[in-house]
Amino acid sequence: MRDGSKTKELITATALRLFVEKGITETTIRDIAGAAGVAEGTLYCHYDSKDALAWDLFIANYLAFAGELDRVQEERLTVKTKLEAMIHKFCQFFDEDQVMFSYLLLSQHAQLKKVTPEMTTPVSVLLDVVAAGIARDEIPGQEPQAATAMVLGVVLQVAVFKVYGRIQPSLTSLADQLTAACWRVLEV
Amino acid sequence: MRDGSKTKELITATALRLFVEKGITETTIRDIAGAAGVAEGTLYCHYDSKDALAWDLFIANYLAFAGELDRVQEERLTVKTKLEAMIHKFCQFFDEDQVMFSYLLLSQHAQLKKVTPEMTTPVSVLLDVVAAGIARDEIPGQEPQAATAMVLGVVLQVAVFKVYGRIQPSLTSLADQLTAACWRVLEV
């Protein structure tokens, strides 16, 4: 109540958790306010609307993650090491903040309509690396979109299985295994 | 007006399309009835509730697809051919009824809470095949859940990219390529 930013963070974190637990549409303002211990109106001191909250939560973190992916790939020279670094980053993100990772995953479909093509997203970063790898012949010639999809699928579906409790070990501990698998996928 | 099953099919098909276009929660009874050209109350002649409609639509087709997957894998002897047949089936299903495939994909997360463990699902069929392959040493020793996730991810994410228009060719035409990729994934 003293520091407004504390309240905002509280609301944001609570909303994130509930969005993942119940879904965005299924989570009401009352749910969030109640779980955060603030009044319903308070939310509107920090966000214009529920949609704005969901969007902010999505896009800020989606782009930030894309930025991190981009940074780690830029620090590597070969496609193989770029891919390795990116997958490690994926796994690290998942392990450090599974709730946020899940949120990006599940809200992706709904929010993607509002993502403009010029934005740098995790997918576009991965696609650029894969496409460059093919262009530079570090990866056998193939359709970049399909190749990207397969690599992305390997990582994301393992994350989904982890969320569902089908997989026990941390993703980080599986990162090398995932990288190897992805690399084999790309070797045509 | 005479044949109730025609009306039911009309409602079902309309609902399926709208659910995929706008999302389940975002699709209203009025949307469905309006698009199907029937009265709102008519929906309740055939389904107990909107949730029941969404669930019926999901589970009937989810289980039917699982059944088809199971049938084709049973007709093959080796894990490799089983996998190949299943992936072809995946691609065929996608190409023949992309709307339904998309619906199963997007509603999976929400409806999965109501799926009981004894049900045979597409995931459980794939998992069984992979696990058996590992047990029989047709696939190198590894964690079956993780292996299943990776294979599933390859196929599903390519389907997602296809839905988003990132990929042009039909999935069926990519089936062999996907099978090869999945097999490389499993070769440790």
Next chain:
Amino acid sequence: MRDGSKTKELITATALRLFVEKGITETTIRDIAGAAGVAEGTLYCHYDSKDALAWDLFIANYLAFAGELDRVQEERLTVKTKLEAMIHKFCQFFDEDQVMFSYLLLSQHAQLKKVTPEMTTPVSVLLDVVAAGIARDEIPGQEPQAATAMVLGVVLQVAVFKVYGRIQPSLTSLADQLTAACWRVLEV
């Protein structure tokens, strides 16, 4: 299905039972049709509407009962014997058809708006007898309406208690006791 009047009686009897069990508004056409084993539309072959059914059921039996009360009182000469005969009739009606008696009791309030003053009702018959008794000095001078209310209350409330299971013996076996009590009430 062969004889229409059988179907009508079936519907009528079923409706009566459900109206008493659940209340008129709370009983749906579907309830009645389902319990009677006929289609929903069939009801409209015999009654114009649900309200018409409820009203017919009420007024026919309300007036018929009034007619019986009137008949038995006319066959007696003194107010005391008239009252005795009427109360016996009340009790007999209750014991013979508790469901119908209950229906008249509970729907009275709602249907009474449609009862016109010139109709001969159970209340008007009782009132006439009491008023005549006062006029003829067979009952001490008093306000006829209040006197009628008290007599009616004694009988009806005992019936209500019987319906609620608070009273065991049949009303008929209590008729003399009720008559005596009513008579004492009227003796100012």
Next chain:
Amino acid sequence: MRDGSKTKELITATALRLFVEKGITETTIRDIAGAAGVAEGTLYCHYDSKDALAWDLFIANYLAFAGELDRVQEERLTVKTKLEAMIHKFCQFFDEDQVMFSYLLLSQHAQLKKVTPEMTTPVSVLLDVVAAGIARDEIPGQEPQAATAMVLGVVLQVAVFKVYGRIQPSLTSLADQLTAACWRVLEV
């Protein structure tokens, strides 16, 4: 807008009036909100549902009235004076708040299913007094339930006739007369 309890009282009083005028089922949320001059949703700031409103309105006042009856009977020593005091209380309640009295009367049947046996109700208070009177030989030996029903009937049916406009004087002015009649009823 500031003081919520004012709004709640307004809604409650409006609902009470309409419930009595038209019946509970026949009164819609829109009716209540419109007559109270609030939005429809406002009702749900104060009550969980329409049923909860009807129930609260019933049980709070039903039990409060039972409490008052119990209090006045406890202040008297003999059954005769207890009965006299209770009937006066009945009449006073009716004259002071005929709408509430009518509501308790008409909703009694529907709400009684939710009344548990351990609750002290107006009927149970009266029954206890009558039963005690019989036990103490202040009233001739008889079945307490039937005796209670008759006394209750005398008072309630006069109230009903008053509601219907058949009786002009206030119930309070008739209280002594009613008490005398009830007493005669009990004298076997």
Next chain:
DNA sequence: TATGAATGAGACTTCATTCAT
């Protein structure tokens, strides 16, 4: 007469949002 799928008005309820305090 009987059927029952279809109708559509309208009931109850939810919930994002506002605003006076």
Next chain:
DNA sequence: CATGAATGAAGTCTCATTCAT
């Protein structure tokens, strides 16, 4: 900034009634 009562549009669902067969 925070509050929370109030709002009212919109959603789901019910149900008396119709009508083609």
